[in-house]
Amino acid sequence: MNLAAVQKSGKNQGRYLGETIRAGEWLEKMEFTGARNGWTGELIAKSENFPVKAWHLPARVPSPGNLRVYISAGIHGDEPAGPLAAHDLMAFTPWPDNVELWILPCLNPGALEHNRRENAQGLDLNRDFRDSKTHECRSHVAWLERQKPWDIYFCLHEDWESHGFYLYEQNPDDRPSLAEWIIQEVGKVCPIDLSENIEGRTAHNGIIRPNIHPLERPDWPEAFYLISHKSRQGYTLEAPSDFPLPMRVRALTTAVLAGIHRLAGLCGHPIPGQPVQA
Numbered sequence: 001m002n003l004a005a006v007q008k009s010g011k012n013q014g015r016y017l018g019e020t021i022r023a024g025e026w027l028e029k030m031e032f033t034g035a036r037n038g039w040t041g042e043l044i045a046k047s048e049n050f051p052v053k054a055w056h057l058p059a060r061v062p063s064p065g066n067l068r069v070y071i072s073a074g075i076h077g078d079e080p081a082g083p084l085a086a087h088d089l090m091a092f093t094p095w096p097d098n099v100e101l102w103i104l105p106c107l108n109p110g111a112l113e114h115n116r117r118e119n120a121q122g123l124d125l126n127r128d129f130r131d132s133k134t135h136e137c138r139s140h141v142a143w144l145e146r147q148k149p150w151d152i153y154f155c156l157h158e159d160w161e162s163h164g165f166y167l168y169e170q171n172p173d174d175r176p177s178l179a180e181w182i183i184q185e186v187g188k189v190c191p192i193d194l195s196e197n198i199e200g201r202t203a204h205n206g207i208i209r210p211n212i213h214p215l216e217r218p219d220w221p222e223a224f225y226l227i228s229h230k231s232r233q234g235y236t237l238e239a240p241s242d243f244p245l246p247m248r249v250r251a252l253t254t255a256v257l258a259g260i261h262r263l264a265g266l267c268g269h270p271i272p273g274q275p276v277q278a
């Protein structure tokens with residue numbers, strides 16, 4: 001594909017006005033795909049009568065040294081590529097033997113149904129992970145508190161204003177970064193936003209490394225909770241929602257697969273074969 005020829009649609013004026021999906025139909029598909037591929041779903045909250053689930057896939061070869069991976073999507077209902085990418089990741093097979101996964105494919109399905117960023121009360125769940133006020137975040141945090149830490153997290157998002165894919169990296173211990181590798185792989189399927197300033201932060205080649213201490217900020221996004229309590233490395237992935245939906249979904253799945261395979265390799269685990277898109 002000639003990515004240089006891909007144009008922004010220009011559809012999104014002031015907010016996301018692109019393709020939408022029906023939450024009920026998508027949830028039915030998730031149940032089918034989850035059951036078919038060996039995932040177990042756990043109900044963790046309700047969102048306007050839609051279930052919010054955490055799906056778990058054990059490693060094929062159980063071992064205490066397995067790579068524990070957390071993936072979430074759909075916290076903003078006007079970002080449909082995240083839940084669609086989460087579905088494709090649950091359909092993906094085979095994962096490396098040593099990888100154990102948790103996917104929370106849609107944290108705000110009521111908002112997904114209405115193509116709306118916030119929950120039914122008009123609150124942005126991705127600003128409510130410190131002293132949570134919303135029942136959705138309180139239930140989510142209660143579930144998170146019961147889990148062991150993850151080696152890595154990925155939070156899947158979209159940005160209707162961006163000129164291409166970009167990501168935020170949280171890596172307080174200076175572990176080997178996956179950011180450049182993820183950008184390199186995503187750049188084969190989706191344009192990268194090369195702006196030097198994205199969302200008011202310094203960016204370089206689609207990578208933002210925010211220099212904020214979580215304790216300085218009252219309105220925590222999910223990533224701040226995760227990096228403060230549950231993981232020491234993680235990526236918030238932003239697909240450009242003024243571009244075609246299949247391209248955005250592919251960008252998000254490619255980013256996650258590239259990150260996991262690289263990390264599995266960096267940890268000294270063998271990677272059985274190259275990932276093949278399901």
Ligand SMILES: [Zn+2]
Binds near residue numbers: 079156158
């Ligand atoms: Zn978002």
